[in-house]
Amino acid sequence: MQLQVPTPPSTVQGAYGLAAIVVATFVVAKLSKRPNLGAIPTVGSSTWIGSWWAGIQFVANATDVVRQGYEKHKGAPFKVACLYRWMVVVSGPRFVEDVRKASDDELSFAEATNEDLKLEYLVGHDVYHNTYHVPIIRSRLTRNLCILYPEIRDEIVTAFEELLDLQGNEWKSVSAFLTIQKVVCRSGNRMFVGLPLCRNPDWIDLTTRFTLDVVKGGVTIALFPKVLAPLVARFMTNVPGSTGRAIKHLGPMIEDRRKHLDKYGKAWADKPDDLLSWLMDHPEGSQSSAKDLTLRILAANFAGIYVGTCSPSQSSTLTPFTQALYNLAANPQYMQPLREEVELIVEKDGWSKEALAKMHKVDSFLKESQRTHGITYVGMTRKAMKDFTFSDGTEVPQGTMVAIASQAARLDNEVYENADMFDPFRFANMRDEDGDDAKHSFASTSPEYLTFGHGRHACPGRFFVATELKTMLAHVVSSYDIKLEDNATRPRNLHVGIHIVAHPTAKVMFRKRAP
DSSP states (O other): OOOOOOOOHHHHHHHHHHHHHHHHHHHHHHHHTSOOOTTSOBSSOOSHHHHHHHHHHHHHHHHHHHHHHHHHHTTSOEEEEETTEEEEEEOSHHHHHHHHHSOTTTEEHHHHHHHHHOHHHHTOHHHHHOOTHHHHIIIIIHHTHHHHHHHHHHHHHHHHHHHHOOOTTOOEEEEHHHHHHHHHHHHHHHHHTOTTGGGOHHHHHHHHHHHHHHHHHHHHHHTSOGGGHHHHHHHSSSHHHHHHHHHHHHHHHHHHHHHHHHHHTTOOTTOOOSHHHHHHHSTTGGGOOHHHHHHHHHHHHHHHHOOOOSSSGGGOOHHHHHHHHHHHHHOGGGHHHHHHHHHHHHHHHOSSHHHHHTOHHHHHHHHHHHHHHOSBSOEEEEEESSOEEOTTSOEEOTTOEEEEOHHHHHTOTTTSTTTTSOOTTHHHHHHHHHTOTTTTSTTOOBTTBOTTOOGGGSOTTHHHHHHHHHHHHHHHHHHEEEEEOTTOOOOOOEEETTEEEOOSSOEEEEEEOOO
8 A cells, every 4th residue: 555645734835825826926917908998987896806896796797787887878988897807888879880880900809709719729720810711601601591491491390390209289398498409500500511410419419519618618718828828728628629529520521522522623413502512612621621621610500509799609599599489488479470470471482581581570579589688788899909099089998898788778768669578579560660671670780789790790690590590480380389387487598797698498398289
């Protein structure tokens, strides 16, 4: 037996002392880099200790903090403490326009994203800095929606049937969040990598886990000095393992498609029409490694599934549809008017992208669910890359995080009548009054409605997201009866910092609709 020699108390104390010094040094370094924002009013405390406590309060109750600043300062800039940094919050068309018009050299969307998620280290320098996949999604995916619509609907219908597995006329209680997560993952990957991989259980599991891996990885990296970020990303996060697991699936597909490209060029019989093919057709993608292409596919999955914002996830589909499902289950009186609209249009036009465009009540239900519940308290988050001056003369120094008080605007009675009330056909009625289909549609952006951002950095995949979500809702109302479990109330949202998350464990009951 090996003798265990106790560690001398002095040694233990010395180790703790050294650790305390390292932590204190890191905290002081973080604080020393905070931009000087003394001229901008504060919500909460601006003292050294007080701002740390305010930062903790912000994590726990961002909605009240931001709304207090929004109501008190009437659109003028104010700042809130966010643990390790300040955030300057503005609102109103004037400031939205300032942010929209600012160049990336002035206010950077990419650097704001990287500030929280550390994507530069998690998805790699090339993928983060050379985002050629974004314009591909914006153009090819949007342009091909009509052609690809039958595949989108087929995957949604098949996913619901297989995941719900309903028998006879019985009600079945399922986890709404987890069920919708798998439907979203499958329908998105039908467009990203096609059949049969989009239905592969291991692929579904790893792509949904990758989302969590990135979020956790970003938090982990933020705990260490920047110089250690590459090592932390490689050895202390799950992202490299998830990437390797994904390459095992995509590597053989990429190799096979490259053989066809070499032999036949960009066109051959039965060539898959999906994001992977579009990437490989691109001059840069054609020379990329399997790892690079895999990371871009994973990044597309991340954007589609991730449920928070202050991130690339303005395009998230998971939380918006789960919120809409909770609203429908809690308000069954809206089922019939939605059902009537879907059936009338489908009877005339069939299931098509064109038919979806006519489903104004379905569109409005989704947009109103997003307006009242949302996925974040702030939008259009940017990082000042140099000293920046707003149109009212307010100056923010380099390094400042800037955001729009998006939720407070969505719940402002001066912006929307009875803003605190859920009015499912609010936007359908506004369409009828204005005669403007585009302005009030789910995928539209405006200074008052920033779910998908606004301007050139508006979510590139929002038209696909709208098509996906509208098809899901139209299918649910036409194929199933739904309700909450007995005596249940609408599941509450979870709030973590600036993020609004649909309740992840609440149940919704489904039953096959009687013929």
